[in-house]
Amino acid sequence: MTIRTSRRGFLATAGALALPLGARAQSAPARITFAWPFAGGERGMQILVNRFNEGQRAIQVEMQVVPQVQAIPRLTTAFAGGAGPDCLAMSDAWLSQFAGGGWLENLDPLLSGTTIEQEIVPGSMQIARMMGGRAFYVGYMVEAYSLYYNRRLFQEAGIGEAPPTIEAFRDAAIRLTDARRNRYGYYVLGGTGWQFQQWSTWMLNHGGTGVARSFFDAAGRSVLAGPRHVEGLERWIALYQRDRVSPPASATGTFQDQTNAFAAGQVAMVMGWGIGLSTLAEGVGEANLGVAAMPAGPAGQYFYYAGNGFSVNAASRQKDAAWEFLRWVLRRDNMEFWNREFGAIPANMTVWDAEWLRAPKYQAPIAMIRATDQLLRHPRHLPGYASFQAQFAPEQVQRTLLGRQTPAQQAQAIATALNDLRARAA
Amino acid sequence: MRRHALPWALIAPAVVLVGAGAIYPIAYVIWLSGYDYQPYRGGLMVWVGAGNLARVIADETFWHSLRVSAIWVGGSVIPQFMLGLGMALVLNESFRGRGLVRTIILAPWAVSGVVTGIIWLWVFDGTIGVVNDLLLRAGVVDFPVAWGIHEETTWLMLLLANAWRGAPFFAIVLLAALQSIEPELYEAAHIDGASATQRFRHVTLPLILDAVVVSTLLRALWTFNFIDLILTMTRGGPIDATKTLPIYIFDVAYQRGEFGYAAALSVALCMVLVAFSAAWWQLRRLGGR
Numbered sequence: 071m072t073i074r075t076s077r078r079g080f081l082a083t084a085g086a087l088a089l090p091l092g093a094r095a096q097s098a099p100a101r102i103t104f105a106w107p108f109a110g111g112e113r114g115m116q117i118l119v120n121r122f123n124e125g126q127r128a129i130q131v132e133m134q135v136v137p138q139v140q141a142i143p144r145l146t147t148a149f150a151g152g153a154g155p156d157c158l159a160m161s162d163a164w165l166s167q168f169a170g171g172g173w174l175e176n177l178d179p180l181l182s183g184t185t186i187e188q189e190i191v192p193g194s195m196q197i198a199r200m201m202g203g204r205a206f207y208v209g210y211m212v213e214a215y216s217l218y219y220n221r222r223l224f225q226e227a228g229i230g231e232a233p234p235t236i237e238a239f240r241d242a243a244i245r246l247t248d249a250r251r252n253r254y255g256y257y258v259l260g261g262t263g264w265q266f267q268q269w270s271t272w273m274l275n276h277g278g279t280g281v282a283r284s285f286f287d288a289a290g291r292s293v294l295a296g297p298r299h300v301e302g303l304e305r306w307i308a309l310y311q312r313d314r315v316s317p318p319a320s321a322t323g324t325f326q327d328q329t330n331a332f333a334a335g336q337v338a339m340v341m342g343w344g345i346g347l348s349t350l351a352e353g354v355g356e357a358n359l360g361v362a363a364m365p366a367g368p369a370g371q372y373f374y375y376a377g378n379g380f381s382v383n384a385a386s387r388q389k390d391a392a393w394e395f396l397r398w399v400l401r402r403d404n405m406e407f408w409n410r411e412f413g414a415i416p417a418n419m420t421v422w423d424a425e426w427l428r429a430p431k432y433q434a435p436i437a438m439i440r441a442t443d444q445l446l447r448h449p450r451h452l453p454g455y456a457s458f459q460a461q462f463a464p465e466q467v468q469r470t471l472l473g474r475q476t477p478a479q480q481a482q483a484i485a486t487a488l489n490d491l492r493a494r495a496a
Numbered sequence: 497m498r499r500h501a502l503p504w505a506l507i508a509p510a511v512v513l514v515g516a517g518a519i520y521p522i523a524y525v526i527w528l529s530g531y532d533y534q535p536y537r538g539g540l541m542v543w544v545g546a547g548n549l550a551r552v553i554a555d556e557t558f559w560h561s562l563r564v565s566a567i568w569v570g571g572s573v574i575p576q577f578m579l580g581l582g583m584a585l586v587l588n589e590s591f592r593g594r595g596l597v598r599t600i601i602l603a604p605w606a607v608s609g610v611v612t613g614i615i616w617l618w619v620f621d622g623t624i625g626v627v628n629d630l631l632l633r634a635g636v637v638d639f640p641v642a643w644g645i646h647e648e649t650t651w652l653m654l655l656l657a658n659a660w661r662g663a664p665f666f667a668i669v670l671l672a673a674l675q676s677i678e679p680e681l682y683e684a685a686h687i688d689g690a691s692a693t694q695r696f697r698h699v700t701l702p703l704i705l706d707a708v709v710v711s712t713l714l715r716a717l718w719t720f721n722f723i724d725l726i727l728t729m730t731r732g733g734p735i736d737a738t739k740t741l742p743i744y745i746f747d748v749a750y751q752r753g754e755f756g757y758a759a760a761l762s763v764a765l766c767m768v769l770v771a772f773s774a775a776w777w778q779l780r781r782l783g784g785r
Contacts, residue, residue: 143746143749143750146536146750146753149535150535150539150755167753170536170537170538171535171536171537171538171539172538172539249639250639252623252640261731261733262731317622317623317640317642318622318639318640318642318645319622319623319640319642319643319644319645321642321645321734322642322644322645322650322730322733322734323622323644324731327622330623331623334623334624336623453534453536453537453753454753456751457747457751457752457753460751461747461751461752464731464733465733465735465736468733468734468735469735472645472734474735
């Protein structure tokens with residue numbers, strides 16, 4: 071027996087019941103809800119919402135802050151019940167889940183009458199269209215997975231600049247480590263919070279990518295179990311097990327632990343998304359924070375990039391008003407304001423010539439995002455990929471770091487899981 | 497008939513509330529457990545009957561999580577009960593500043609699970625943690641201990657944190673039970689020559705037994721379902737060493753998006769808890785005889 075959830079039926083009934091009310095309240099402003107499911111950036115967005123509400127009376131926006139850790143459960147429950155905010159900010163990591171559930175409005179018809187798309191960096195629009203080629207979000211910020219280093223500790227160790235290669239990275243990490251003083255060169259992230267990007271970069275820069283910078287070869291099999299990829303992983307694992315350039319606790323440490331260790335000066339190099347940039351800068355001082363591209367390997371230098379964007383709830387009864395609000399927020403001046411306030415790189419490329427974005431900490435990730443032939447196309451459109459990254463990958467890498475399996479076994483498990491995801495999607 | 501109407505009218509709001517707040521969700525989860533429902537994949541609901549429950553039985557992670565849950569519950573409730581009983585016995589005595597001590601001892605119970613997790617993560621932090629600092633200063637260790645990478649030390653962290661938070665609950669309940677015991681009973685036992693241990697065993701324990709049974713049962717059920725502390729402190733790690741059944745269900749639902757299967761796991765969890773509760777009451781009845 072197969073049934074379809076009766077969301078539409080429910081909405082039709084609810085809409086019919088609401089009709090008389092709507093007719094009576096025609097002159098009243100359209101009230102919409104806008105969800106902000108992130109831990110940072112709330113202040114700047116609330117200022118924009120207030121400005122929008124004060125600038126006109128026809129649409130009034132209520133901003134609802136959803137705690138980031140509860141974002142997926144709460145939004146999933148709301149969407150599945152045919153409810154949820156009229157529009158929302160969201161991470162690209164949730165796109166496959168929410169768009170896959172049919173809960174996000176296809177924005178292509180709305181974008182077609184505007185110049186918004188021409189101003190957005192192509193990589194961001196590529197993310198927006200990863201589900202069936204339709205735009206389910208419009209990016210407001212982009213970020214590249216980068217290497218962050220403490221310039222002061224580098225100087226003390228007599229190291230000039232960020233290591234450009236995997237070899238140089240290892241040498242620098244060893245020189246920066248003094249375990250007796252509880253000082254380490256690098257944080258081998260094994261817990262939750264985007265550790266997959268660290269070790270898979272070692273694998274891909276060592277063994278190369280698949281077709282069109284993807285994880286898969288022409289036959290559709292994951293390339294990550296190849297001997298060169300395993301070698302890359304072995305070298306990353308050796309940083310923890312053999313070279314001991316990372317705090318022992320890092321094997322299960324989270325992104326937050328990594329940030330704390332860097333900010334406390336315990337660790338000289340960490341890797342992550344730009345979202346932690348301001349925290350890192352606060353910790354070690356703006357002048358001491360260096361940002362660089364991930365180190366190159368024998369097979370090249372590839373980068374992960376990501377972003378956040380705005381979406382409209384497909385079940386919203388106020389889609390036009392929601393889009394009107396988002397269009398206003400996406401204006402160049404608003405995008406410059408919010409990104410500058412938060413310390414992020416705007417997805418709107420017309421802002422990129424702004425003075426504040428010329429700081430080195432922004433220039434390195436911008437250079438990576440511009441290098442379109444080096445940007446990885448990882449399969450974030452596959453249903454289950456978010457779970458693979460957040461749940462499966464940390465368990466696998468912890469097994470290897472803690473000596474319960476070999477890097478080859480990990481690479482095989484990862485490749486098999488990716489092949490399964492792809493097969494299930496097909 | 498009229499005589500019965502008033503009681504029914506009086507309990508009707510409670511019945512409606514319980515029905516809406518408990519019976520409906522339980523019924524919905526049981527219903528959902530018969531479907532393959534993956535809302536992230538279009539929301540189609542395919543009837544699979546007992547297929548999900550059969551999958552639960554064959555699921556190795558389910559059995560692993562159940563074992564982990566048993567360690568979590570046993571390792572939490574027993575020390576919490578012992579500590580709580582000790583605290584209750586002390587607080588039952590008369591001494592100066594008893595009110596203040598009671599307030600301080602009971603304070604951890606008011607702290608949320610997430611905050612407790614964060615506090616204890618800092619206590620055991622590998623860089624700036626108090627425990628490592630004390631051990632280093634005392635010369636017990638040469639390097640900070642990475643508490644979160646070994647199974648045993650991770651359990652130690654979790655169970656200590658949970659004991660800190662949970663012991664006051666037992667202290668409150670057992671203190672209330674202790675205070676209901678008539679002092680004359682102790683006087684009589686004393687006159688009969690009973691030692692302190694004998695008075696505790698033959699007077700105190702039988703008279704607080706009901707409170708012990710109810711409080712340990714409640715605490716065991718709450719601990720079984722308690723997700724905040726593990727989610728904050730270990731996220732089920734290292735690897736999957738602390739992945740309890742509720743953590744597994746949370747991941748299946750909100751990471752993998754398999755809501756039908758997560759519902760089946762929840763039904764299995766419910767059955768385990770009902771069986772445990774029944775066994776506990778049965779034990780109490782036998783003990784009572």
